[in-house]
Amino acid sequence: MNVYGLRVALGNRVIFDDISFTVPRGSIVGLLGPSGCGKTTLLRSVVGIQRSTAGHVQVLGHPAGSPALSSRVGYVTQAPSVYADLTVLENLRYFSAALGMRGWRREDAVVRVVKEVDLAEYADQPVARLSGGQYSRVSLAVALLGTPDLLVMDEPTVGLDPLVRRELWSVFRRLADEGTTLLVSSHVMDEADRCDRLLLMRGGQLLASCDRGELLAHTGCDSVESAFMRLVNPSQGAPAPARPPVAAGLVPAPSPSSVLVDVPADAHASFFAQESAR
Numbered sequence: 001m002n003v004y005g006l007r008v009a010l011g012n013r014v015i016f017d018d019i020s021f022t023v024p025r026g027s028i029v030g031l032l033g034p035s036g037c038g039k040t041t042l043l044r045s046v047v048g049i050q051r052s053t054a055g056h057v058q059v060l061g062h063p064a065g066s067p068a069l070s071s072r073v074g075y076v077t078q079a080p081s082v083y084a085d086l087t088v089l090e091n092l093r094y095f096s097a098a099l100g101m102r103g104w105r106r107e108d109a110v111v112r113v114v115k116e117v118d119l120a121e122y123a124d125q126p127v128a129r130l131s132g133g134q135y136s137r138v139s140l141a142v143a144l145l146g147t148p149d150l151l152v153m154d155e156p157t158v159g160l161d162p163l164v165r166r167e168l169w170s171v172f173r174r175l176a177d178e179g180t181t182l183l184v185s186s187h188v189m190d191e192a193d194r195c196d197r198l199l200l201m202r203g204g205q206l207l208a209s210c211d212r213g214e215l216l217a218h219t220g221c222d223s224v225e226s227a228f229m230r231l232v233n234p235s236q237g238a239p240a241p242a243r244p245p246v247a248a249g250l251v252p253a254p255s256p257s258s259v260l261v262d263v264p265a266d267a268h269a270s271f272f273a274q275e276s277a278r
């Protein structure tokens with residue numbers, strides 16, 4: 001997946017401008033940043049439901065939102081998207097029918113996703129009676145019905161206790177190991193440790209798009225949280241970067257100097273060529 005030069009304005013307010021990054025297939029990419037920085041707007045752009053004023057988003061070789069992507073991209077929104085008065089199975093049967101599934105194919109999909117999110121023992125429970133973590137897993141199961149290649153999740157662990165968060169992350173890891181690409185937003189920095197790659201955002205600006213290890217090496221910090229603070233305010237607290245961005249194989253964006261983005265300078269020219277090679 002490639003995003004190049006993306007700009008979104010809502011009303012007369014620019015939410016972000018000139019955002020570029022790449023998401024490799026089969027990885028877990030964490031989109032991290034404080035509340036209000038633009039994470040949901042960016043995820044909506046990737047899913048193809050957010051109008052942009054400039055730039056491109058290519059997903060699995062197609063422009064974001066293309067009909068060809070309808071069953072290949074799953075989206076778990078922040079707000080609950082399942083019916084509380086229906087059981088887990090009833091919800092899954094309803095949403096699989098909405099996806100156009102019929103007969104044995106539909107039942108197969110329902111049974112598969114119930115297993116994938118470990119909800120078999122709650123299958124006949126009304127969703128309203130489930131815990132927060134189980135509720136989140138029902139939303140995840142709905143998004144998995146179409147066997148998506150890319151799963152986009154907006155703060156799927158918000159409000160959950162640490163044990164339940166850990167369980168959900170093990171489901172995410174299993175999906176990635178099976179080849180699904182996951183783009184997961186969070187404002188909890190410690191969730192960064194569970195991701196293969198990170199997109200760090202603040203105030204509509206992409207501060208970093210790189211591996212966790214690259215981020216720590218570049219900033220000379222021992223946690224993503226302190227690395228984030230270092231990028232936000234380079235003159236405070238943390239030691240000087242361990243090595244310059246160029247030595248780390250990273251191309252710094254022009255401003256501010258702390259930005260760490262690995263989109264090549266000729267990304268625009270090679271944008272479609274790169275995507276078609278994926």
Ligand SMILES: Nc1ncnc2c1ncn2[C@@H]1O[C@H](COP(=O)(O)OP(=O)(O)OP(=O)(O)O)[C@@H](O)[C@H]1O
Binds near residue numbers: 036078
């Ligand atoms: N329809 C709108 N019109 C104008 N501004 C908006 C609109 N919707 C969202 N915003 C603003 O856009 C900014 C980014 O919002 P967004 O929901 O993308 O942030 P976020 O990082 O996902 O936040 P959170 O973590 O709280 O969900 C916020 O400052 C928000 O107030």
